[in-house]
Amino acid sequence: MERDAGSFLSDSSYKENLIGTLLAIFGNLVISISLNVQKYSHVRLSGTKDPRSYFRTKTWWLGLVLMLLGELGVFTSYAYAPLSLVTPLSAVSIVASSILGILFLRDKWKPREFLRRYVLSFLGCALTVIGIYLLVTFGPNTHEQLSSRNLELHLLGWPFLLYLLVVIIIFCLLLYFYKSQNMAYLVIILLLVALLGSVTVVAAKGVSGMIILSIQGDVQLVYPIFYVMLVCMIAAAVYQAAFLREISELYDASQIASLSYMLSTTVAVIAGATFYLEFKGTDALHICMFIFGSCIAFLGVFLITQSKKKMFEPYIMMDVIPGLRSIFDKKSPVQPELSGSFSYGTLENSNNPVNNQLTEAHQEPNSVHSVMEPKLD
Numbered sequence: 001m002e003r004d005a006g007s008f009l010s011d012s013s014y015k016e017n018l019i020g021t022l023l024a025i026f027g028n029l030v031i032s033i034s035l036n037v038q039k040y041s042h043v044r045l046s047g048t049k050d051p052r053s054y055f056r057t058k059t060w061w062l063g064l065v066l067m068l069l070g071e072l073g074v075f076t077s078y079a080y081a082p083l084s085l086v087t088p089l090s091a092v093s094i095v096a097s098s099i100l101g102i103l104f105l106r107d108k109w110k111p112r113e114f115l116r117r118y119v120l121s122f123l124g125c126a127l128t129v130i131g132i133y134l135l136v137t138f139g140p141n142t143h144e145q146l147s148s149r150n151l152e153l154h155l156l157g158w159p160f161l162l163y164l165l166v167v168i169i170i171f172c173l174l175l176y177f178y179k180s181q182n183m184a185y186l187v188i189i190l191l192l193v194a195l196l197g198s199v200t201v202v203a204a205k206g207v208s209g210m211i212i213l214s215i216q217g218d219v220q221l222v223y224p225i226f227y228v229m230l231v232c233m234i235a236a237a238v239y240q241a242a243f244l245r246e247i248s249e250l251y252d253a254s255q256i257a258s259l260s261y262m263l264s265t266t267v268a269v270i271a272g273a274t275f276y277l278e279f280k281g282t283d284a285l286h287i288c289m290f291i292f293g294s295c296i297a298f299l300g301v302f303l304i305t306q307s308k309k310k311m312f313e314p315y316i317m318m319d320v321i322p323g324l325r326s327i328f329d330k331k332s333p334v335q336p337e338l339s340g341s342f343s344y345g346t347l348e349n350s351n352n353p354v355n356n357q358l359t360e361a362h363q364e365p366n367s368v369h370s371v372m373e374p375k376l377d
Contacts, residue, residue: 016080017141020080021077021136023081024089028070029093030073031070032093032100036097041060041063075204078201078209080212082272083202083268083269083276083278085136085140088132089136090264091300091301094261095304098121102121120303121304124301124303128296128300128301130293131300138289139290141282142277144276146206146208146213147209147220148210148220148226151209151225151229154275154276155225162274163270163271163275167195171196174192175192190256190260191267193243193247194260194268197267199233203236204233254306257305258301261301262301265294266294269294
C-alpha cells in the first residue's frame, strides 16, 4: 500500500510538472510571437502617412492580446512546475526570436553562404534545445500544494531566512556601488535585476499556487500571506523593469540578453531550491545532469546572441512596407514608442546596424540603395 501511494504521488508530480512545463513553453513562445507582431505594427505605421497612434491599430492590439496570453501561461505554470524548470524555459523566447529573425529576413545568398553567416545561430539554437531537454528530463520532480500554511512554513524555515539575509546584504552592496560609486557595470546592474527577479518568481509561484487552489475550491485568498506575496511580486517586478530600462540605455541588447538569462536563471534556481526545497531528495546524478543541461543552455544562448547583427535586426522585410522611403526622408526612428525598452530584437538601438546605416544614408545620398537591403555582417 505504501508503494502504491508513493507511486501515485510520483505520477501526480510528473503530470503536474508536465503541465507546468508545457504551459511555460507555450507562454514563452507566444510572448516571442507577440513582440514580433507589435514590432511589425510599429514599423508599418512609421512607414506610412497614417496619423493614427500605434495603439489604434488592430495589429498592435493583436500583439498585446498575445502578450497577455503568453504571460498568463507562464504565470500559471508556476503553480504546477518547480521554479527550477520554469525559469530556464525563458530561453524558448530567445530561440523563437532567433528563428523568426532568420525566417523573415530576405536573404539572397546561396545556401552555403547563408549557412556560413548563420552557423552560430543554428548551433546556438540546437545547443539551447538540447540544454532545455536535459533540464526538463533531469530537473526536480517534486510538487506540493501551495496553501497558505505551506507558504508560511517555507517563509519561517531557516534555509530561506539565511538565503534572504545573504540576498539583502548583496543587494545593498551592489546598489551602493551602482548608485553611490557610479559603477554602472553590466554585471552589477544585471545582478540587481537577477536578485529582484528571484523575489518576483518566488512570490509569483506562491500567488499562482494559491489562486489555482482557490479555483479548485480550497479558498486561499482570505489569508494575509496571499496579499503579502502579491505586493512583493508587483514591487519587485516594477523595480526590476526600472533597472532593465536603465541598462538598456547603456549596453547593447544582445549583451543584456545573454548575461541576463544566465544570471537570472542561476539566482532563480537557487531561490527555488532554498525556499521551496525543490531539490530535496534528488539524487546526485540528476543534480549533475541538471547543471550540465543548464551549462549547455547558457552556451546556446551565448552563441545566439553573438550573432546579434542577425538576431537583433528587424524581423520583417523592410523594403516591402508601404511608405518606407518616407522614414529615410523624415530621418525619424523606426520605433520611437519603445525607446529605451528592453526586449529581444528591439529595433531602436544605438548599436543596431540598421540604425547606423540609416544615419549614413542621410550623409551619403548615393547609399540609399544599400540601406534598403541592409548588410548583415
